[in-house]
Amino acid sequence: MSLFRLSLRILNQNKGLTRLPVLDQTRCFKRWVAPTLRELRRRQKKLGPQLPQPRSGFIEWNYRAELFAFGKRLHEEFDLEMLQAAFTQPSYVQKEQVRQRDLGIVETDVVIKDNYELSERGAYLANECVRAYLSHSFPNVPVVGINAFTDYLLSTGMLSHIATHLGMTELLLDDNYPPKQESLARSLLAVIGTIEQCSGQEQAFLFIRDFVCTQMNQRDLLEIWGIDDPELMLKQVCEERNLGEIEPRLIGDCGKNTLLSAYHVGLYANKKLIGRGFGEDVATATKVASLNALQEIFGIQDNMRPLNFQAHLKPEIRNAIA
Amino acid sequence: MSNSHLFLKSGFPRAPLQNGIGRYVCQLQRVTLKFCKNHGSSRGMREFIENHLVDFAKENPGVVVYVKPRRHRGPVLVGEYLNGDREWLNCRNANKDDISKWLQLLKTQNGSSSSLRLRKMWHTDVPSIQGPWTPFTLRAPEANVATYPNADASRPLDVEQSATDKLIELFKQQRLADKNKSTDEVLEEKRAE
Known part of the structure; x- marks a missing residue:
């Protein structure tokens, strides 16, 4: 059979030689596709995982248009030069200087403003405004709690999360891509500083309220503010606020001396029930009951009223911040 | 849902960054219109660009619009969202009304909706009013003062x-x-x- 095929091929070749050389198209299975794809895949695998490409390297990229759209998207009026300064990290300026030096320019004249001063001002403003908003929203929570909430809202992780969701990752001028969390957080603070310079302090507060404080919506507040020893804290709070002596009482139990035992403990002060909790033993139940009592006293229950995100700064606080 | 959707990213509809509580931010950050200048399949896209694109850009200053002519390639809409999603839409032979509708869709959603399988098709605003059940919920008041063993409590309910x-x-x-x-x-x- 193979001999027959070979002879046929030789016959065909002879025929081809006699014909004029013509480029003729044939429709057939493209047998080169799979091997090519396989080879490309092999080379890609050999290169290893690649860094994400910055969007600014694409042909369709207009930094000025992006800056303009950033302001419009957030309904803020920005001076574009100042906004660009807010997005420029000090490390980027240093990188530019090094690049010029490497190119052989002895006297580097990089005049790019970085965001250091703006971010410092923004950090101060953000801290003051968030603190003012939280103390207004949680009037019964002591300073420790307000500090914990403020730290949560102004932590690098939270600020960088907000910054990425405002589309700042691509706009940031940093020495490496993707930018670090710290750079994103600094840059968001610098944007707050820019808003204050462009549209005034009131507008900066509104920005902080709308984008930073709203992150407190529907959060488990006790998860943010981990109270280590709730019984001790409850005792101190009751002394401070003259609520009377705390008396824990067992108000129910079931499945005693079994694996699934449950105890229901109520805390009484001046013969009034101030908190109740469940636990697998009495000590745990008392701890849970203390947490419950603290929640009631501080007004941070799980079913508390939603926070008011339409609040404005009082004039006296505004003057104090400036 | 067919088997091809098994490996699709799944989740619940969520507003990113508590959007809408403070102020509303349009989640479409940039859109790219790719088309061919003389191919027939791009005709609707060309008409849209000639007649409506400037109005769209004026109405939505928060969306950066890029227009990219390419020779002999099909018309495409690419939307990029604030959450990092990128949505690619083929607009072959679509007329200008279709394109403005697709663009409206890109503008109003908060991520690439076609790449998310919804885990549940229903939603409850208030999951429970009285909280989770415990052995002590809705217990009869007599149970507090009863002494055990108790003849009444030991009797079966259906004699x-x-x-x-x-x-x-x-x-x-x-x-x-x-x-x-x-x-x-x-x-x-x-x-x-």
Whole structure:
């Protein structure tokens, strides 16, 4: 059979030689596709995982248009030069200087403003405004709690999360891509500083309220503010606020001396029930009951009223911040 | 949902960054319109660019619009969202109304909706009013003062009337008319017999 095929091929070749050389198209299975794809895949695998490409390297990229759209998207009026300064990290300026030096320019004249001063001002403003908003929203929570909430809202992780969701990752001028969390957080603070310079302090507060404080919506507040020893804290709070002596009482139990035992403990002060909790033993139940009592006293229950995100700064606080 | 959707990213509809509580931010950050200048399949895209694109850009200053002509390639809409999603839409042979509708869709959603499988098709604003059940929820007040072992609590809830009980009841009904003797006396007599 193979001999027959070979002879046929030789016959065909002879025929081809006699014909004029013509480029003729044939429709057939493209047998080169799979091997090519396989080879490309092999080379890609050999290169290893690649860094994400910055969007600014694409042909369709207009930094000025992006800056303009950033302001419009957030309904803020920005001076574009100042906004660009807010997005420029000090490390980027240093990188530019090094690049010029490497190119052989002895006297580097990089005049790019970085965001250091703006971010410092923004950090101060953000801290003051968030603190003012939280103390207004949680009037019964002591300073420790307000500090914990403020730290949560102004932590690098939270600020960088907000910054990425405002589309700042691509706009940031940093020495490496993707930018670090710290750079994103600094840059968001610098944007707050820019808003204050462009549209005034009131507008900066509104920005902080709308984008930073709203992150407190529907959060488990006790998860943010981990109270280590709730019984001790409850005792101190009751002394401070003259609520009377705390008396824990067992108000129910079931499945005693079994694996699934449950105890229901109520805390009484001046013969009034101030908190109740469940636990697998009495000590745990008392701890849970203390947490419950603290929640009631501080007004941070799980079913508390939603926070008011339409609040404005009082004039006296505004003057104090400036 | 077919098997091809098994590996699709799944989730719940969520507003990113608590959007809308403070102020509304349009989640479409840039859109790229790719088209060919002389191919027939891009005709609708070209018409859209000529007639409506400037109006769209004016109405939505927060969306950066890029237009990218490419020779002999199909028309494409690419939307990029604030959450990092990128949505690619083929607009081959679409007319300008179709394109403005697709663009409207890109503008109003908060991520690439076609790449998310919804875990649940329903939604509850208030999952529970009285909270999770515990052994102490809605317990009868008498249970607090009862002493155990308790005869009432030990009795089964469904004790059926026995045949003897039924007979006694029938007998009492018969004798109710007879007022001379009380029913208990009659019973005593019968038992003595």
